[in-house]
Amino acid sequence: MKMKKYTASTMALAMKKVEQDLGDDAIIVSSKVVYSKDFLGMFKKKSIEVIAGKEPVRKTTSVSIPAIDDSPKDAVLPNEHSEKINKELADLKSLVKTIQRQSVSYQYPDEYEEIIQRLEQQELNPELITAVGDELFQVKKNGNEKLAKEDYKELAKEELIKLLQGLPFGGLSYNKKYINVLGPTGVGKTTTIAKMAALAVLQKKKKIGFITTDTYRIAAIEQLKVYANLLQSPVEIVYSKEDYEQALVKFDSLDIVFIDTAGRNYREAKYINDLRELIDIGDNMENYLVLSLTAKEQDMTEIIDQFTEIPIEKFIFTKMDETISIGSMINLMVKYKKGLAYYTNGQEVPEDIEEATAENIVELLIQGD
Template sequence: MKMKKYTAPSIAEAMKLVRSELGDDAVIINSKVVVTKKLFGLVRHKNFEVLAGVDRIDSKPSSRFPDLQANTEFIKPTELPQQTKVHIDDSFTNELKSEISDLKLMLQSMQRDAKLSELPEEILLFIDYLKRQELDDELITAISDELFVHHQNSESPLSNQIMEKIAKGVLIKKLAELPLGGLSYRKKYINVLGPTGVGKTTTIAKMAARCVLEKKKKIGFITTDTYRIAAIEQLKTYANLLQAPVEVVYNANDYQQAIEKFANLDLVFIDTAGRNYKEARYINDLKKIINFNEEVESYLVLSLTSKESDMEAIIKQFNEFAIGKFIFTKVDETNSIGTMYNLMIKYNKGLAYYTNGQEVPEDIEEANLDNLLELFFQGEFK
């Protein structure tokens, strides 16, 4: 296939260039809007980039099919085989389905880009903000479609406030049914899970401090993180400040004894070992120590500084546990928070808290729909 890239001020002009050089049989492989900035970003110029290709097919007749003569003798119907079976390889069928699916996606992309070509620059810049926040493509498409409809029906340009309101409306539809909010106080044992480096121990201290200071609860700590001495000392420091007991457990018997010691407490926070939970053996180690019964409320802690694909691998490993909600940490250490919304929607999990600093107990927010929507637009878009 011969392929070439064309750039023009509009889709129509780009298509003219494609047809004039590659002909009517050309196929559009990809198209996108390209915005270039000049004069320190004060002047912006919009172009459309189209990648097109065409197959060169030899038009000469094949020698395998000679011209039929007038005296050609045809086979009589009675001489045809009675049963003829045509076998189509499954791999060929799957490949054909894949190609059809790719063509559909390509067509949808072209239709979406054609819509975008009709949008003014301020809307394109808003959509670019959504992309920089790493919001999922499906969510961006849904928001873009709403922006397109409002643009078509509006006689004046859409302001940033209106575009933000439209985007929030789409997110509300996706998030409204998910459980949001912190501890329920209906279960005694608060099990906090997550990989190494996400800030589990500090997050537990923030949650526990709120229970003591705001709810006047009697609390205790259990830690299974016997791999890092510093982690145990850190938890003991927080426990001393809150005047709460700590038990370090190495196996299931230790865990059961700690449960019995804490029988008179209101809440018990369980700090699990930070390990590489992409490996199933560490999940099995957890199951051997902790009793995941109906008295346990479990949360999965993830850091927003991690790659989305890595977080998905962690979530899948913890699928067999009854994870109630996510807790996202290090919101203050990243410029893009779209991953938080992507994972909640994709895995149908709510959010308990998100943390935005190291201060205990200040830098933690209990999730609700309003602050989640405001959080998304606190970046450079403002």
């Protein structure tokens, strides 16, 4: 691949030079901000330096490298050679994409560089950042030179909402009786259930009850009993399958039953199996997975992967008030094609819980509090 360096005052002008010189299929290898100096050695002018290249068009000769899927019988090079070459080309393209993602904030003009940096700080997936940045670049490229930073911010919000399009948002449907709340230990699951239950009683005037399978922590049971007393609602503690079935019979006349499952290390499959043996995951049940925004995204991913056999309706993210980055929330929703019911931002019951929409999540991502 032949490489060439281009310098311009803005990224848009640099890209225009690349396009004019190398065409639409040029590959950007790297880009960075550089400064020219005056004769006194002082920094004088900021500019953008881009290194781009283009794979040369191969002329056909007596030796041809066939495509892997339909290589002709008279090909000079064996299949294993062509496979090796194709693999090397794929690795090269992957490396170029990695370089581009590492310098994503330098690939776009000043008008929305601040927005890109904000998304990076929020730890949004680089691929999603690139999708937003490319959309903004196309808007500018199409002649919208006079747009202000606020205009680009609104366009970024619109693009992020598009990325979430089709995912379910919002709280309880109130169409199903049993609300099964799942999640690892330490995410604030019991408090979150109390907030959801309080909304059901105070706003929807529903008759509710609680079932807890969290018999490993006495404090959790006592905490749930306190909330139940405040809401004047019954609680059943379940130790076995028989206890669970008896609790369902006792709560037959109630509108909504909240099930507080045991908080365990759900990266281990055996705990998922124990859960499935204890609770019947039926058609009249909504399942919500509670995750903490203070956890590492990789850890949350491992937990979600363990719940593939349980039909999770939506996520609930907690502890938003304890972190400065919420990009993982959107990353996981897009990756697993799961929506969002609620997010919580404090310990107060029932105040510190918000019903989620795509608009308010994107607003928090772009604007912050």
